[in-house]
Amino acid sequence: TDAELSSKRKTFTEVQTERLEQAERTVLIKCPPKLNEKKLLQYLSGHGSIKSHFFFENRGIHALIEFSEKDSIVSLQDAIGIPSAAEHHVVPFKSRLFTFTLKNPVNQAAVETPLHLSPQSHIPVKELVQKLCCADSISSQMYILLNEYQLTEENIKLRFLACSLVRDFTRAYFPDSTVKPFGSSVNTFGKLGSDLDMFLDFHDLQKHATKMKKGPFEMEYQMKRLPSERLATQKILSVIGDCLDNFGPGCVNVQKILNARCPLVKFSHQPTGFQCDLSVSNSIAIRCSELLYIYGCLDSRVRALVFTVRCWARVHGLTNSVPGNWITNFSLTMLVMFFLQKRSPPIIPTLDQLKELADEKDKHIIGGYDCSFVSDLSKIKPSKNTETLDVLLSEFFEYFGNFDFRKNSINLRKGKEVNKPESSPLYIWNPFEQDLNISKNVNQPQLEKFVAMARESAWILQKEDKTQRVISKEPWGLAALLLPFGKSSPSKMKNRMKGIGSETIRSLLDSLKLNNANSLQKAVGK
Numbered sequence: 001t002d003a004e005l006s007s008k009r010k011t012f013t014e015v016q017t018e019r020l021e022q023a024e025r026t027v028l029i030k031c032p033p034k035l036n037e038k039k040l041l042q043y044l045s046g047h048g049s050i051k052s053h054f055f056f057e058n059r060g061i062h063a064l065i066e067f068s069e070k071d072s073i074v075s076l077q078d079a080i081g082i083p084s085a086a087e088h089h090v091v092p093f094k095s096r097l098f099t100f101t102l103k104n105p106v107n108q109a110a111v112e113t114p115l116h117l118s119p120q121s122h123i124p125v126k127e128l129v130q131k132l133c134c135a136d137s138i139s140s141q142m143y144i145l146l147n148e149y150q151l152t153e154e155n156i157k158l159r160f161l162a163c164s165l166v167r168d169f170t171r172a173y174f175p176d177s178t179v180k181p182f183g184s185s186v187n188t189f190g191k192l193g194s195d196l197d198m199f200l201d202f203h204d205l206q207k208h209a210t211k212m213k214k215g216p217f218e219m220e221y222q223m224k225r226l227p228s229e230r231l232a233t234q235k236i237l238s239v240i241g242d243c244l245d246n247f248g249p250g251c252v253n254v255q256k257i258l259n260a261r262c263p264l265v266k267f268s269h270q271p272t273g274f275q276c277d278l279s280v281s282n283s284i285a286i287r288c289s290e291l292l293y294i295y296g297c298l299d300s301r302v303r304a305l306v307f308t309v310r311c312w313a314r315v316h317g318l319t320n321s322v323p324g325n326w327i328t329n330f331s332l333t334m335l336v337m338f339f340l341q342k343r344s345p346p347i348i349p350t351l352d353q354l355k356e357l358a359d360e361k362d363k364h365i366i367g368g369y370d371c372s373f374v375s376d377l378s379k380i381k382p383s384k385n386t387e388t389l390d391v392l393l394s395e396f397f398e399y400f401g402n403f404d405f406r407k408n409s410i411n412l413r414k415g416k417e418v419n420k421p422e423s424s425p426l427y428i429w430n431p432f433e434q435d436l437n438i439s440k441n442v443n444q445p446q447l448e449k450f451v452a453m454a455r456e457s458a459w460i461l462q463k464e465d466k467t468q469r470v471i472s473k474e475p476w477g478l479a480a481l482l483l484p485f486g487k488s489s490p491s492k493m494k495n496r497m498k499g500i501g502s503e504t505i506r507s508l509l510d511s512l513k514l515n516n517a518n519s520l521q522k523a524v525g526k
Helices: 002-008 012-024 037-045 071-079 125-133 138-149 153-173 204-211 229-247 283-298 300-315 329-342 351-356 389-401 444-463 466-471 490-496 502-513 516-524
Strands: 026-030 050-057 061-067 097-099 178-182 196-201 251-257 264-269 274-280 408-411 416-419
Touching (some): 012 026, 012 153, 012 178, 012 283, 026 153, 037 050, 061 153, 125 300, 138 300, 138 389, 153 178, 153 196, 153 274, 178 283, 196 229, 229 251, 229 264, 229 274, 283 300, 283 329, 300 329, 300 389, 300 444, 329 389, 389 444
Parallel strands (some): 196 274
Antiparallel strands (some): 026 061, 050 061, 178 196, 251 264, 264 274, 408 416
């Protein structure tokens, strides 16, 4: 729709700011089972006008209520009591999470209007494959997948609310702090059910720098000094982690992982249902989120291709929810971006081209790395490339099925293959920290498995007789790629694997022998 298009043109920062402000006017209510929606909204409107609301299921029915004014929340909180439980003592922290029960429960006979519940997770792969079979082109199959998997407006509101609720804790110690989502929750590539990465930011500190120029004195706060930024981060996260653990309503399984390369606190936020990772502001990670946001907004084919490739990789065990030697979703996304830069004409610009379009306010130098690129989407010329997604998907598999990974690395700044600086099997340059390889974790067997699966997929798409498959009710196109391979004839597959290390073939064929249900189960697991 046009409304969506115009909202898509907002800069990353505008969207973030708007959503954070929205979250501050929002509350979350656990509702009674037999709820009359009209009654609830009528009652709440007594505290101020409601801008939007939706219901979702998560161990019972919950309502997210966004008021037009922040003061309405204060008015509502004044009317809310503290739980009286004889067997429990409560921690008297007053949050924006409430439980409503009916004083006079209605009898069964009362007319029930079913509530519309917003889904907060995507359908299983099995169901998706059935839906895809009814589409009329691979292109429409890919858009169906995108629509089923992408974050909904409601889910995004819930993510920003979870951050806002954590921020209520951090503000007790650091009144100007903010807690913002980053990564897949905001870069337009997040899928329903994915974890929520959030970081704690004190960046208002820089804003004061300009105010300090006036007057005859150099003035500064007396603050505790520590030998390293890392130590400060660890101390702050340790205290906030304890706070969430001890006082945070619905925060369970709090784990402090302070010795990681990037210290973080992991916890489960029960009211919203998110698995959360809280770290302290990492400017480069935010630049990565914004870069992907720009690519995702430039052309609708970008997101459709990324979601498709990631779902495909998941089904075939190329990616995994636990860290290891697998390719990460971030690396896969970067492979897709690189492929789209290489099309003729290109579908998305290189990072260097985006940097040339940057103006003064887009200048970002972080830790000595130049992370500047244009933020205003209207300054970027739309692509003249008219290839369909049918073509692009097939070409993607063809391209990486035959890519010379031994010699070449993938550089999104330049949008071309460059000689590998070191011998990692897969080398993808970090777009900003130019001396880092974002796919350093990937080992040779995993890379070879990726290449083998890409070749197999290219072969399926090229050889397939769509009409025949549709007539005989067989999965076709993308649906055929989302089923475990090697069922029909493993011998054919062996022939197409010429030139791939034999030990990898063996492990590959073993992994293909897994029974259908088992591998589908795994694919759906996350």
